[in-house]
Amino acid sequence: MNAVFELLSTGHNLLLFTVGLPVIFAFAVWAAGKKDILRTAVTAVAGIVNLIFGCALYFAKAEIADTVKMTGFGLDIDILTDEFSALFIFLTAAAFSVIGIYCSAWLNSKKYAGLFMFYLFISLAMINGAFMCDSLGAMLFFWEGLLCTLFGMLLINNRENYKSAVKALTLSGIADLLMMLGIIITAYIGGSSNMSGLSGLEVKGAGIAGFACLMLGALGKSGCMPFHSWIPEAAGSAPAAFMAAFPGALEKLLGIYLGVRVMTQIYSVESGSAASIAVMTLGAVTLVCAVAMALIQKDMKKLLSYHAVSQVGYMVLGLGSALPVGIAGALFHMLNNVIYKSALFMIAGFMEKKLGTTDLRSFSGLFKKMPVTAVCFTVCGFSIAGVPGFNGFFSKELIFDAALESHCKLNYLFYALALVGAFMTAVSFLKMGRGAFSGKEQLPEKVKTADEKGLLLKLPIIVMSALCVVFGIFNSVAVDGWFACATGAEEKLGGWPHSALLVIISVCVLLLALADHIYGCKKTGKPINAADHIHYAPVLKQIYSAAEKGRFDPYNWINGIAQGFSFVCVKIEQGVSFVYDRAIPGIVKKTGDMLHRSDNGSLSRYLAGVLLGVAVAAVILLSKVL
């Protein structure tokens, strides 16, 4: 490991191996294309190589600070990998090595396999680059690179239906734009564009705008409201492999990384301050609204995608508390979310491959046909619902604790909202799990039989599910070991939660969810419809119907505003376009014609031209000299 670290310890080599190498591998997998075995083998090797670098970087526990000169004109990249960024490089590498194999295996016999994996590896390079950059400008470069690959991946296989890709590009693009603005403001007030040069800026005056823009940009990347709405839409059309890799894992890592940096390092945010409350509110709203939408979904991928948004809400809630316990909770919840959410998306993708659909209404009772999948789903479902003993439980308890302990008057409200979120999460997963796996066996109409063959698809799911249990048992390894560098907590936060009361309340919420589920099942007769009594309750019914129509979708608001705006612009545009379409080309064409006529092949004119040139040169010289 030390030898590998030595190899990486200059800026050049670091860039070469963590950014350059994935790019080279990207071309390799592209070249492998539809050769399934070769592609998966290359992916596995690349994942392991990247993981070795990630381990070496993190476990050497040493900083690398260097400046890589790109050209002669100050376009340099400042590299700084401290413990925190090295940790994220390591976590990304670990997640990627598992998810990469699943993606490659999932893409077997797909036409676009090579291109998809190409984008995935470029994304890895971009993410690694973003983690390593000390200068915010260079980080933004890699960050935007990720936006490009995101757009590309959504467009693959979806050339006709490019709406969700455009939506993703618009929303993520706005988030990135805000971040760019935030970087400019922050660099202006902080006097440096390097993260290492910015510390403890106050959130007041221009700092408010800088902080808000940076946070919105960072959290928008991880899918926080109001930049979330492309994720459920993408779930409908994008490959499941994409959902597992992007909203499931990579974007969470990147967004939370920067969020923590902004909260704890670049700006100094006190618990109970306005900034803290604003971020917590954002988190609470995200987690409740998204999970409420998840509750009524009947499609596995869509349901999971709303959860992917809702879980970010928890992280943001913990982060916003600005307490060590909250930040530890947010980071641990991010790690857990990467584990179980990517596993759940992988399961959805696996079932889609076997059944041809993820619509929960078309199948049920698959436990006997797919026992391993069912068990893994149960483990991941328990984790996300926060059943005691699993990893999600521990991170949620930390966040509950942080919500209660935050020094603001709204702390009970935040705690209550978090509990409501937990309740609805449990209800929706009970619905999905029982709907898919228990009860009478039923397959989609066109599918004759179902099995669960495909080791390379199952293995990543099993690994991730096992990690849910492992991190449940050894949660203090992550909480007190890995994340201590960011939280700065003095006391131990890991292990069993300190407050028995909170645990009891959480368990009660889960039991309540179970009771609600049983009530719903009794009422409608089917587990899949168990949440209908909430869906069609008075008042909620109208809200849901408006939400389904996209009334609450910020993208539609943007479009609406844009339409009004564009009407005004059309008039201006027509004037401007006259200048561009008619006036300027007309002038250019007329000039061209005139010049062309003068070059008519007559030798005397040519000679006259030369003499004219001499005269002009002479006049210029004379005017200068005299």
Add this chain to the structure above:
Amino acid sequence: MNMLNLTVHAMLALPLVVLAANNLLAKQTARKIALYVCAAVAFFQIASSVTLFVMYTRYGITHYDFNIFDPGQVSADYFSVNRLDLFLMVCIGIVVFVSVMLALETIKDHKRSYVNLLMCLLLGMNGMVMATDLFSLYVFLEIVGITSFVMIAMFRSKVGLEGSFKYLVVSSLGIVLLLSGLALIFMQTGTLDFKAIGESLLDTQDSSRRALTYSAVVLMISGFAVKAGAVPFHSWLPDAHQSADTAVSVLLSGIVIKIAGIYGLIVVLDLFGSLEAVRIIYQVIGLVSTITGAVLAARQHHFKRIAAYSSVSQMGYIILALSSGTTLGVVGAAAHIFSHAIFKSTLFSNAAAIHEEVGVLDVTKLGGLEKKMPITAFSSVIAFLSTAGVPPFCGFWSKLLIVIALWKSGDTVWAGAALAASIFTAVYFLRLQRKVFFGKLADGMQDVREAKNSIGFIEAALTAVTVGAGLLFPFALQYLQTAGII
């Protein structure tokens, strides 16, 4: 030093040896191998120039003086090679190599004459960059000029003769201007050695002597501007380039106008750069050429004519770079000479490919060739992107250098104008691309096939150079910086 001495001599001697051998060998043998020998000579020039460049930097050599007439007499050094010369010789080597590759396919008759003339041209261009006095410069310039006239005319087509004749007449006028300028300088100094003229001529208080010098400067700039094809001295250029065989046009457009014209302007800048008017003349000529060339290019229908006007426009860029008067400007100009040599060679290779496979070069009659000629279309698009200055291709970097050089020397307006002029480049090339390669397949082109053998090879190779040089450019800049050049 022996190797250095040997190599620089070889660059002047090899063309002569090949020329002699080409005529002494039996006709059949010469026809078979002469072109390959030329390619080898070009390759030798590229390789040895690169090696010498690295060697110069490593051992801190700035220039190497030598002579070929009377070794032993140290004072009589007629030639000198510095790093800029070496860089230009790399460009010369590349374009000559491309020309030979095209000639392998396009030239069926007169192979022997082509080889003779090509070697003369190579000798002339090498001699020009190595010369240390204005008279030698003029002699080699005449070698280049006369060889070019014959090369355009030697295929005995009517348009070829006409183009060549126009070139001859206009160029003669240019030479007259240049020679008059030289005479005015010689009147005062009695020598034309670079070291003896320049600052000393401008220092004097005597107003009549100053007037003579100023006239000389104007005449020399005009003379070289004719050779460079800058507006308004350009009118011979499209006719000449269009009417010549493609293997010849690539030489003219790719390198001859730069060595005969731009290099001369670099020399004038070296000698009289302290005169502010020189820089202003360059600025005006440069900007006018850039824009006029582009506007005229957008108006043409003939593939090679578009490429020729594009050369006018790009020469404008290079002259604009020189107008900054700084080392960075000269480096930018040299870099753009390189990128222009590469992408213009690519475009003329495309022209050769289309001419060989389709038979017409009128863009209004072409269309949709993208599907039939993928390599040609792809290389053409890459060359276009490089010309338009799209990163990361090498055209982007050289244009960037030019803009930075202008900006740093305080000519911010000109830097902005240079940037804006890029849009015009995009206009005429987009038009060319769209008409030739995209859209519906034109009538009667169902059986068109991809370019064969050496043309296809050189298209692919040049595209690789455009991309590769673009990607490696940051490293090249760093190298130049560590070498202390910029």
